[in-house]
Amino acid sequence: MSAKVLVVDDEVNQGRALALGLRLEGFEVTTALDAEAALASLLVSPADIAIVDLMLPGINGIELARRLTRLYPKMRVVLTSAYHLSERQLLRADCGVVGFVPKPYRLDELAEFLRAKLASSPESARQFRRASGN
Template identity: 35%
Template sequence: MAEKVLLVDDEQNFLEALFERMRLRGMEVSVATSGEEALGKVENDTYDAIVLDLMLPGMDGFEALKIIKARRPETQVILLTGRATVEMSVEAMKLGAMDFMEKPADIGQLIVKIKKAQVRKMILVERKSEE
């Protein structure tokens, strides 16, 4: 089953390159260029993983993460940032991020994390349906 991924980043070139590389690996990929646009997509669709840039215009990645986790707790979010700090990483995990990666993200590592996210989400959805 193909991994369903939402990429959220305001850097157009980065977004297009990542989109293409993931699509070539058989993933079903959607894109958003802002936190608000991402929330609209999350409202209307489900994703195995959301790759979310921390530095977005308007609503930042932390704010978007909080809302995504409140609306769809089973969704796995991987945060990306160009300027990572230990504090940011800790904050991301507290807010429910599955992982935190520094840009430029190694595509191989990112793909592995997305595959793990899909498995985690399936387990959470299965547990919920058993309850």
């Protein structure tokens, strides 16, 4: 059984490209363009891990991460952005993410990072980790 990933990105082409790449890596992927669509999608199709863009319209990625980790404590949440965020900034945001992946990212490294987070226990996955980005 493949892991279920929710990709939340308001840039349609980036979200589609990531979804396609993750499907080729063996993940089952659902996409959403904003926080409201992501929350609605999870009611229909739960996910094991969510990749959330930081700069979403309306509810931003950090607030969405907070909501997701509160509503779905077993789901892991990873933030992504072209803007650099330090580990300290994310820890201060107290949004429950398991990592940050800077854009642009390499799909193979991202897939490996997601698999590692999914293989760890929910408690240990909550320890912040930054994926390497190129």
